[in-house]
Amino acid sequence: MRALFNYIKEVVYAFVSLAKGLLLTLRYFVTIKKVNITEEYPDNRTTTISVKERFYGEVVLTHDENNEHKCTACTLCQIACPNNSIQIISKQVETEDGKKKRVLDKWIYHLDMCTFCYQCIDACPQDAIEMKNSFELSVYDRSKLVRQLNRPGSKLKEKPTVKEQQS
Amino acid sequence: MIQFTDITAWIHTLLLSVMSPTWTYVVELILSGVTALVVLLVCVIIMVYMERKVAGFMQLRWGPNRVGPYGLFQVIADVIKLLLKESFSPNRADKIMFNIAPALALCVSLMALAPISWAPGLTMWDTNIGVLFITAISSMGVIGIMMAGWSSNNKYSLLGAMRSGAQIVSYELSAGLSIVTAVALAGTLSTNGIIASQANGWWIIKGQIPAIIAFLVYIIASTAECNRAPFDLAEAESELTAGYHTEYAGMQFGIFYLNEYINMAVVAIIASTLFLGGWMPFHLPFDYPIVQTFNHIMDFIPTWIWFFGKMFLVIFFMMWFRWTFPRLRIDQLLKLEWKYLLPISIVNLLFAALIIILHWHL
Numbered sequence: 333m334r335a336l337f338n339y340i341k342e343v344v345y346a347f348v349s350l351a352k353g354l355l356l357t358l359r360y361f362v363t364i365k366k367v368n369i370t371e372e373y374p375d376n377r378t379t380t381i382s383v384k385e386r387f388y389g390e391v392v393l394t395h396d397e398n399n400e401h402k403c404t405a406c407t408l409c410q411i412a413c414p415n416n417s418i419q420i421i422s423k424q425v426e427t428e429d430g431k432k433k434r435v436l437d438k439w440i441y442h443l444d445m446c447t448f449c450y451q452c453i454d455a456c457p458q459d460a461i462e463m464k465n466s467f468e469l470s471v472y473d474r475s476k477l478v479r480q481l482n483r484p485g486s487k488l489k490e491k492p493t494v495k496e497q498q499s
Numbered sequence: 500m501i502q503f504t505d506i507t508a509w510i511h512t513l514l515l516s517v518m519s520p521t522w523t524y525v526v527e528l529i530l531s532g533v534t535a536l537v538v539l540l541v542c543v544i545i546m547v548y549m550e551r552k553v554a555g556f557m558q559l560r561w562g563p564n565r566v567g568p569y570g571l572f573q574v575i576a577d578v579i580k581l582l583l584k585e586s587f588s589p590n591r592a593d594k595i596m597f598n599i600a601p602a603l604a605l606c607v608s609l610m611a612l613a614p615i616s617w618a619p620g621l622t623m624w625d626t627n628i629g630v631l632f633i634t635a636i637s638s639m640g641v642i643g644i645m646m647a648g649w650s651s652n653n654k655y656s657l658l659g660a661m662r663s664g665a666q667i668v669s670y671e672l673s674a675g676l677s678i679v680t681a682v683a684l685a686g687t688l689s690t691n692g693i694i695a696s697q698a699n700g701w702w703i704i705k706g707q708i709p710a711i712i713a714f715l716v717y718i719i720a721s722t723a724e725c726n727r728a729p730f731d732l733a734e735a736e737s738e739l740t741a742g743y744h745t746e747y748a749g750m751q752f753g754i755f756y757l758n759e760y761i762n763m764a765v766v767a768i769i770a771s772t773l774f775l776g777g778w779m780p781f782h783l784p785f786d787y788p789i790v791q792t793f794n795h796i797m798d799f800i801p802t803w804i805w806f807f808g809k810m811f812l813v814i815f816f817m818m819w820f821r822w823t824f825p826r827l828r829i830d831q832l833l834k835l836e837w838k839y840l841l842p843i844s845i846v847n848l849l850f851a852a853l854i855i856i857l858h859w860h861l
Contacts, residue, residue, distance in 0.1 A: 361553065
């Protein structure tokens with residue numbers, strides 16, 4: 333008797349759980365205009381396309397409005413990079429008070445080798461680089477994938493000295 | 500309102516006026532066959548489009564929307580693609596059987612259409628054993644599949660065909676028993692008779708609980724018989740590639756695909772004939788004046804709308820299952836049939852018999 337009861341209970345439970353699934357898909361079917369998450373990509377690339385902020389597209393060196401970046405050419409990102417897609421070329425310059433200082437000359441980024449692993453950004457102590465969510469990165473010529481990220485004429489953003497901070 | 504019987508009678512007199520009765524008979528046979536085929540092909544085109552749209556909407560995407568407005572010409576593009584492809588047959592295959600198999604499978608599923616009542620007075624073969632004929636023919640569909648699997652000379656094809664055969668043969672039982680329930684309620688095997696017995700209400704309403712259970716069992720069993728998900732074990736990419744039609748290409752594959760959808764249409768037509776009244780409008784089995792008025796209003800909707808509406812409703816149910824449920828393992832599949840559906844449908848048949856004897860149905 334108990335076995336029969338369990339059998340019937342099992343069948344009824346099966347139908348209830350199947351009905352739950354059916355209702356969910358029916359809800360999607362009826363309210364597709366609202367719940368649709370598909371981007372009609374080539375059609376909406378200039379209008380409604382939304383790419384999530386967390387998407388890792390390409391590495392950029394951030395510049396502010398005065399064309400200044402924060403990279404001190406410490407090469408920590410270059411060391412952190414697992415597949416040598418970053419090359420920091422620095423040069424020695426002489427400051428006003430006669431000291432020699434190493435500054436960034438070229439920040440070379442090999443997009444063709446980058447795996448978008450985010451390790452360079454984690455390694456940067458100055459928060460000079462960041463990941464953009466752009467994704468239309470294909471080009472016809474492979475040499476265009478090797479990019480110089482620091483803009484021409486850009487220079488290091490001077491940190492306010494301790495005295496200036498206090499005043 | 501023009502009735503379909505008027506059209507057929509007009510064609511009959513027209514043909515009789517130009518040729519002898521024998522030739523009239525032959526021409527009418529061909530005409531009815533071609534008409535049924537064309538109607539069914541149009542249905543299949545709609546079903547393929549509908550399937551892809553339903554699949555898309557249930558998976559939060561748009562479905563086909565590139566070819567033509569709302570992707571309406573996608574199916575036509577697919578068919579043209581299949582027609583242009585080479586129908587290749589493998590070197591070591593049994594060539595004759597390999598090439599006959601798709602045609603045979605298609606023939607079998609088209610033969611099941613003969614006794615179906617499309618509209619009042621519009622039946623290709625009005626026989627008193629219509630339902631029996633349909634059940635007999637639809638179980639012959641296995642032969643085409645087994646032929647395809649065997650003659651391909653491919654272990655995946657053979658295993659797929661075996662699985663498909665096991666599945667169709669075992670689910671034939673509970674589908675048959677639920678058909679028997681409906682036949683017992685109607686008291687006749689003729690499709691016209693079954694539809695006529697639903698003039699004052701469909702069996703799913705009049706037959707109470709046994710009819711509802713039989714309808715559910717029939718829908719489940721026929722989904723399995725059509726080899727559709729969640730019972731699409733004959734096609735398993737990882738184990739069996741594409742099952743019995745692994746070796747088929749071009750239009751031969753297209754015919755198997757067509758066959759699958761025609762089977763689905765046949766199953767939907769049978770389900771609507773037995774439980775949902777075929778072309779019969781929606782009537783309620785009560786004597787109140789307001790119900791009578793309602794029944795009369797329902798009569799104004801043409802019968803072909805009722806017929807195809809019910810058919811596509813059942814088809815939508817099957818698509819809805821396909822895009823909701825995860826597929827079963829082979830042992831779960833057979834367990835579902837032999838441990839659940841078959842006992843339930845046997846008990847249900849007895850229950851229905853009891854209700855019929857005591858005249859509890861409306």
